[in-house]
Amino acid sequence: MKKIALYLCVILSVAACADSPKGNLVKIGESVCIFPDYSEVTIPRNIAPTNFVIDNDADAYRTILTNGDVSVTKSGRKICFGSKDWNRLTNGTGNAISVQIQLKKGAQWGALEPFNIYLSDDSIDQYITYRRIPVAVESYEILDMCQRDITNFKEKIFFSNTMVQDNESGTCVNCHHCGNYSASKMQFHVRQFKGGTVLAINGELRKVNMKTDSTMSAGVYPSWHPTHDYIAYSNNKTHQSVHAMSHDKLEVIDEENDIILYNINENAVSPIETDSSELECFPAWSADGRTLYYVSAHYEAPFGPERKSRIFLDRKNLHFNLYAKPFNPDTRTWGPHYLVYDAEAADSSMTWPRLSPDGRYMMTCISTHGIFPIDQIASDLFIFDFKNGTARKATEINSQYAESYHVWSSNSKWIMWSTRREDGVHTRLYFSHIDENGNFSKPFALPQKNPEFNRTNLFAFNIPEFMTEPIGISAREFAEFISENDAVPAAFESKRETDESGVLITTDYRVDGTTSASAIGKGQASEEMYLH
């Protein structure tokens, strides 16, 4: 036995020496080709190992990673780190990991230009959630909602539609979202079979039907209020259709949109914006919860069976602008909305506003038209810096393909978003760091144990969310709750809003869609005015 071990040591040593460069290395002129591209990116020190694969052609590979006095050497095309090595590298004395790739071509070893992986002291939230979904238009046999610990590679499915649906009765799950990055305030929608909006608040589960006689649909895109027990939702009548000839494969359009407020404690919804000539969508709270941002496009067409085909024909004229609407969360009173960004004037469409928790930034998608950025190659990320008063395309992180579903980390230092930059079709999760001046670092892909994961996996990953804690409810608990409980209907509350002169008006909606408004009076309203 000892002899075998000795022989093995000798053989391995010889093999190692045979594949190690000796003397000075020649400089190889070709550029570094690694996947995912982690060259010159900035990563948080607490992120999982950025495993990568070298795409430069060679007969043998050797990669030396150094950070201060820490050095790790790897051989082979696939560079995968154990947690010990990775912790040493990320906790080294320097602010960057220098990576030198050496290639053996024929008998000659050479070195590529070294690159850095910069280390940021701004940590990133430990967990993210996302929906793993097959790329398709109509079918959804397998939809998994996952939570990933991004400080390592552990992924947990916290709900899957396969646990509830049967052959004939499909279940779609979507729009998972949490309040204040907490697992004790989360929600997602279950559509069709056993449908309802599932809320998990402090471990208690609730399934709600937010479709009332006065609202056009159940809640769709959510935004959890940062300080009070409210969730703003859009109402959507969504349709999708396939492009017959385009690199954009799919067009998703809402025939109608409204925005509603769900009062968690009262289990009641009330309207926020319901103008029939406006398509209001994507509500997003400001950090203090006193302003609701949303997007809206003006669209007038008769309601009826023809409206759907009409709106598809008019799709290129749908330009969504960004609006804000003041809100007093204590009195649940709204102020009049106002225009924040006129995208239509620039012949573009702005969607998906998301505000940083520190209140400094807002990021949106900007595209040529329409409401569904993920399916538009032209969709880019757009950043508002309220501190500097600037608004610009985030060109340093945009790609030639669609960018969408961005979200801020809880310390407002990182953004994560879904991008199709790798192949134009499959959405992948990328991150970027934002510095004090509002500049983004080079985007990097969510690290995977198998660095070729993004290349080989045929699912898409969308609606990413940061979370600071693990989800305590198991997938089975969710599944059993959803299967065994009917959705509780939400009640309807009247809308309380002040007009531009400060008069408080409450509006009730009737089943037939008409409204009745009553003015309460300016004096009375002023006490309940929102602060703006």
Next chain:
Amino acid sequence: MYHSKPIHFKTAIPALVIALALWIVLTFFQGHFLYKNGDMSLFLFDWDFFKEAFSIPGGFLGWVGSFFSQFLLIPWIGALLWTLLLLLAWWKTVQIFKIPDKLSALAALPVGLLIIANMSLGYSIYYLQCHDYFFAPVIGYLLMIGIMDATWRLKGTAAKIAFIFASAFGGYCLAGVFALAGVIAAGIGTAAAPDSKDFKGHIWERYAVSAAAAVFCAAVPFVLYRLFTSFSIADSLLMGLPNFTILEWAQSVRLPYWLLFGLTAAMAIARPYFANAESDGRKMALFNPAITLAAIIATSVFWFKDDNFKAEIKMSLAAERNDWQKVIDIFETATAYNPDKEEKKYKDMAHELANANDEETYSQIIRIYNGKISRPTRLMVILRDLALLKQGKALDKAFAMQDGGKKQESKFPIVNSIEAGQLVFFNYGAVNIGYHWCLENQVLLGWSYSSLRAMTSYAVIMNESEFAAKFLDKLDKTLFFRKWSREQRVLANDVQAMSSAQPYKDILPYMCFENRMAEYDDGDCEIFLVNHFFKNRSNWSTPEFDRAALLWAMRYKDSVMFWKALAQYFTTNNPEHLPKHVQEAALLFCSIENEDLGITFDKEVLDGFTHFQEYVQKYGVNSNTIYRLWRNFGDTYYYYYFVTNVYSFKFN
């Protein structure tokens, strides 16, 4: 000591002969079906693919089944492997259940059920959600009787219970309900072995083993259901069995498996009595031949037989290989008819229709004869027209060949977009629509060699090389499509090379249309294509596109469309001589609209049309005259226009 029963060569001869016959039938008469099954499966030599198998109970069985299924792409090898596995199943059944030679045909019953389960599939393969369907059940059955065998071989109650526990939990994870069925049958067999030499335990020990089997089998799904997130508790007893997107279909297709489990349990009970039957030779002399014959007849009855199903598959496969002449040849062979027999059918129909007292009876007769009179399915016509277009012969020949819309021999209607949408749309240049159908199918049914190749082709022709790489990387890990993948990778990165390579070269001319949002077409290729050729017109066009547009205008029998398409056809094709069907259509529409557009018609066409008008005026178009009308004018556009009624939809 437990002994397996030895099998005498004499006993094995009938089984070997039947196996050989089965292999011949499969290879030479069902090769297309085997290939289709193989093409709808997927096995990757890839660690992730292997790991994925463990995400669902029974997944490992599927993985093994998929491994074998890839050999169906070479039908004679696939058939050989399947036949050998069936033979092994027969042999092990005889051995494990100790079936005496005189009763050895009993072992053919589970094998017969396994054959029926595969060969009765027919159109349901288009809704089959498993990659492994062909081989997994026979491997599952072998595992099932293997568990029984091992349980019975083990000595001691504790060892048996421990093995049953491991088989129930481990087996369920690997092979789903096949393992549970094996455990249950092992328990039943143990309890029902009063004079077993294998297990000399007390009666309470035997019942303890049986009770353990029952308890573990009941507990396993409920316990493991909590570990997996890939199925609902309602589906826990279906893991490892084939699944279909249509519930009723799944239930009927799974029936052979329930019978198989029941039969195996029954044989486990009967096992101790088989020994007595051995000595009673004379009474059992006819048993084997009778059972064998019954099994063959049952298998034959349930074996799916439909010429159009066969033709559709063969035509699709030929079209995928760009062998358009073969597509036409298969169509012609499949729709060949004996004129005398055909006339008799028409006469019988006319006779029955004349005696029909009410509309319901009348419709029923039409339905019955629609199934009897040789007619192609719409998909066959679509593929044939496509082949004729590719050969530039469509406007001369499309209406001269058989037409119609025979209903598929299927329990549930199957839209032709599911069957061949990805192929048809791609070849008409509607690449995104093919992409859409391919994606929907893969979500419902899972990825397959076929869908990976289709997705690659869509990406290559759209110059989406990074997207194509996604699928090429997968195909690189297959056994039979590596070479294809290498070739396509070159084309994906070289637009020039792609545009001069088949099939892209012939498809690119059809991609000269404006982008438009596809309208809901109910999964019918023809609805989409009629709309496509008239709504997506761009400022420029190609001769190929305009020939297709003209054909679809004629197919839809719309004169407005026809005149527009004809004008466009003149512009791009600049024909010296109008094709026969175009002349017939122009003559017909001129006649209907009382117009003279100055088109020069061939004498033959003019005479034919005059003859047709006279004939119709004299005899009319009714059930008595239809056959003669078809015989005399069945190769003309005006016959198609007046008689052939294939479209129930309205053009939007």
